[in-house]
Amino acid sequence: MAAIRSKNTRSTERRLRAGLAAAGISGWRMNAKDLTGKPDFVFDDEKVAVFVDGCFWHGCKCKRLSKTHKSFWKKKIETNIVRDKKVSRALRRQGWKVVRIKEHELKSSVSKTVEKVRKVVTPPDMSEFDALIRQVRQQAKDAGLKQADIKSAVAKTRGQK
Numbered sequence: 001m002a003a004i005r006s007k008n009t010r011s012t013e014r015r016l017r018a019g020l021a022a023a024g025i026s027g028w029r030m031n032a033k034d035l036t037g038k039p040d041f042v043f044d045d046e047k048v049a050v051f052v053d054g055c056f057w058h059g060c061k062c063k064r065l066s067k068t069h070k071s072f073w074k075k076k077i078e079t080n081i082v083r084d085k086k087v088s089r090a091l092r093r094q095g096w097k098v099v100r101i102k103e104h105e106l107k108s109s110v111s112k113t114v115e116k117v118r119k120v121v122t123p124p125d126m127s128e129f130d131a132l133i134r135q136v137r138q139q140a141k142d143a144g145l146k147q148a149d150i151k152s153a154v155a156k157t158r159g160q161k
């Protein structure tokens with residue numbers, strides 16, 4: 001069982017690794033054994049820990065098990081769910097942001113999953129803001145405006161009001 005589980009986990013990890021690489025997202029390492037819960041991916045600079053959880057073993061709602069199946073594995077799965085929560089809490093206390101990705105998310109869309117990671121690694125409001133600033137600066141530069149010209153334009157506008 002352990003072999004099957006680790007094989008499934010590895011293939012979903014591979015999907016995410018390929019997705020991150022394709023999206024040009026870097027600055028991460030895999031299988032951080034030095035951290036609580038051994039996250040599958042960590043971004044050390046941003047303090048973001050990413051777990052790729054197999055749906056069956058982590059009790060994902062997408063897995064509807066038959067009653068006998070359920071009771072047989074119930075204890076193990078419940079233990080995993082409790083452990084997942086403990087690990088997430090412990091990491092958050094240590095100042096980490098925790099992203100948990102379910103196997104089914106990766107299977108349905110790698111790009112959406114990568115976007116989910118990106119949003120945490122690069123908060124969207126800041127990246128949008130930075131992009132806007134860069135855009136305005138570039139526009140001012142393209143228009144041949146100098147810092148002094150921008151300042152005087154602003155001053156004139158204020159004076160007119």
Ligand SMILES: [Zn+2]
Nearest residue numbers: 055060062104
């Ligand atoms: Zn699932």
